Amino acid sequence: MTRDRKRVLAEYLVIAAQSGDRGAFTRLARLWQPDLLRHAARLLGEAEAPRDAVQDAWLDIVRGLPRLREPVAFPAWAFRIVTRKCTGLIRSRQLVRATASALTDEPHATSVDGAGLAEQAADVGHVREAMAALPDEQRLALALHYQDGLTLAEISVVTDVPLGTVKTRLMHARRKLADQLDPDRN
Helix, strand or coil, rough: HHHHHHHHHHHHHHHHEEEEEEEHHHHHHHHHHHHHHHHHHHHHHCCCCCHHHHHHHHHHHHHHHHHHHHHHHHHHHHHHHHHHHHHHHHHHHHHHHHHHHHHCCCCCCCCCHHHHHHHHHHHCHHHHHHHHHHCCHHHHHHHHHHHHHCCCHHHHHHHHHCCCHHHHHHHHHHHHHHHHCCCHHH
């Protein structure tokens, strides 16, 4: 399904769900679940935690859907909710780690971030290696734009940064990728 068709269908399903059509909400969830899971996995870098975050996000989406004024804004709105849920999970993990570290005298093992696990898991090719070398903000902007098809304005909403910052992050990410993938281009 093309991105444009997907967005038009999503807009229709949001309107139908807001009118009380439960079947429309089920179809909306099926339509966007893979994208939201992929986004959560990018942020959390694990197998089970992204599912939990997205499941929690869907509860907020169900509650907030009647108040969504612009059905066309659903993708950015849903991605933002997932981002907040992932951020909450990361913070709670950090609190648990800090508490456990304070309670034990044993040295705390260093934690491995999700990006590091993904890089070690398999040979992911030159492009993925180059993307992994990007700063988190640039990698996220690049993935949201090219993998998830979000517009710059939607990325601005998802990441909660000004539009100009999104543009700058994408520009730097593209330049760094070009330099890494084709070092002879200069």
